[in-house]
Amino acid sequence: MNDVVVRSLGDDEFRAANALFYGTLHVTPPTDEQWERVRDVYQPGRVLGAFDQQLIGTARSFDAELVVPGGARVPLAAVTGVGVRADRTRRGVLSALMRHQLTDFADRGMVAASLYASEGEIYGRFGYGIGTRFRDCTVHRHRARLRPGVPSGGEVELVTSIDDMRRRLPEVYDRLPLRPGMMTRGAHWWPGLFSMLHRQGGPVSAVVHHGPDGPDGFAVYTVDRDAGTGGTMRLLDLHYADASAFAGLWRFLLSVDLIQEISARHRGLDEPLELLFTDPRACETKEVLDESWLRLVDVESALAARPWRGEPLVLDVTDPVLPRNSGRYRVGSDGVRRTDATPDAQLDVDVLSMVYTGAWRPSALVAAGRITVREPTTADRVDELVLTRSAPWCGTFF
Template sequence: MSSQDGPEIRVLASEAELRRALVLFRTAMVGLPPGPSYPDGRIGEYLEPGRTYGAFVDGGLVGTVDATTGDLVVPGGRRVQHAAVTHVGVLPTHTRRGIVTALLRRQLRDGRERGDVVATLRASEATIYERYGYGLASATERIEVDVRRAALRPTVPEAGPVRFCSYPQAWDLLERIYSRNLPDRPGGIERTPRWWAAQRLRPVSAGPSYVVVHGAEGAEDGFVRYRPVDTAQWFTSRDRTVVVDDFFAPTPEAHASLVRFLLGLDLVDRIVFATMPVDDPLPWMLTDQRAATVGPRSDETWLRILDVPAALAARSYRGGGATVRIAVSDPLFDDNTGVFEIGPSGAVQVDGPPDLGLGVAELGSLLLGGVDIGNLIAAGRVRVRTAEAASVAHDLFAWPRAPFAGTMF
């Protein structure tokens, strides 16, 4: 197909094309570190068959996107089928020609036919994905702890058993721990076997790297992966820093025990928790709360609802018993456009005038309960008939735990 007709979009299936797509993605991203080194003939163990797309212009591959099927947690603990979208890239020679639009629209349509209720991604740029119906639905915070000032309050639970594990054997144990203790926090996602397979192939660290698990052997329920940085002057440095790359603590006991372990490390002045929920209790666990510096906050989950009736029906709602009617518009999927009545007992599609109106991107921001609808109203992104309707919608969609995935893909 010629460039004048627009790109040809098709599923990539051969080993050669899939590898070319991965190289193309890193070329498009410019500054990413080297990715996994996939063994010959086994790339299908890491990329889900049928979910990698290529864009071709004049016979040449110029753009790509792929996804992996899994589950995502919505408020109330139910799980919906989810597409983890990644590797969105276009060659620098072919940007701003509608190639990303063609790729993502094809992917979204096919995902809906597969039964995906939502799709999520991690955005390299914050201005790209709203036009395709994605809304920002969760955020993360960096927490930096000055170990020299950090003492735990006596009310913090005592530590449970922890022990070290070594790479590469640790990967099997970490996968078992995560799968047996799937998080119930909204926004949590399944770490699929393909996700774990890719982790095994990544360089763990250029220097030392450690894994500690929490819980009795055979009943572990949490883990932390951490590494020291700038180790060349470790013994003479006055700012010896450890970075926590993966902190999985789905229970209060695991959280307290792993924090207690990290704060007890010798020869460490500073601990940086790179990616934490915005409501993590760590600062409140310290006698000197200023020992923890919180921020900056970063966007995490960008969520696109593919099946609005299914997504609204899957999650739970709060509030005092009142209902509200919302009109949803989706330019890509006609079945998503309509009026839905939402109350503490659930959501159903109805006829009649709405109390609020919004686009599918705004609904995606609200779905996990971490975005205040009042902010969207103030920004002009949600139309509302009455202040009472806005208050009812706020109470229904709000959730006591901030959404958080904690998983990059």
């Protein structure tokens, strides 16, 4: 691997990187027209290429902010577009890209990085751990009758042109209170959604929900038509400010005619969808899977950005890729600082991410052999330390 060079790509190289990436996913690269729609997802200065004689691998990122438990926002590098040419895999090209990229993130003061993984075995070795999980569910529309106490919600407004969605949806998203695990959506994220909507075979619809203070939620969907049994509505995006907007949007979705079932993918694990219905089984969970993978780039700043509860504990963190993170941290309700004290728990930086968001209980990670504790009762104390109110959820695919 000595002769592989990784460097930042210029704007005139983005399309080649994009074509290489699509090739690794076995997807036809964008046409000229499609490229015009999607090129802005490539943030200048954030696209890497790996070369031997030619471009053989790529990885990119875009800047965003991550909401951490407690509600603070930290600088986030959202990593995507990762691929290595099929005839150059398994010789360390991705490793070279990841090392270069993470070092760059650290140098630029990013606190965290995250990504959606095509396969579960790829990113743990680079310090990424499962930071949020989602569930895919199917709502059987004719069985899904809303319970009497469900909020009535507000008015919904149908938006059928993608150009109008481009104008309206970012504004609404920016108004929403984001919960832990969620991220901001900027100018390098939205073009990816709209480009995907353009590539849908049939019509795409959106609805904006209006609450007492203005727009407070939206949903985007397509319908796979079936003249015989009624179609399947595919929910592509759904976000809301509160329980009223959540109920109002679902009240609308269930009211759309000629629909047999609604496929709601990538939803938060504790979103109470089935609890809206007189028959909770009208909402069937099809799959629970890892959603975003989180990497703490600056461990000390990340730990300091969220609240901790109870007595302080000393965590001994190992980070082989960014060794400046390795060390002991005293973490408690009174704050976070580096220490030389005897550790209560030892863990790798990928596992720290899994604990950090609240996606996993530390005691479960102890049981799985991913955290080593000084004494058995420490596991419960770490659970207490990281206690979070809700299951973290990202809800923004990239």
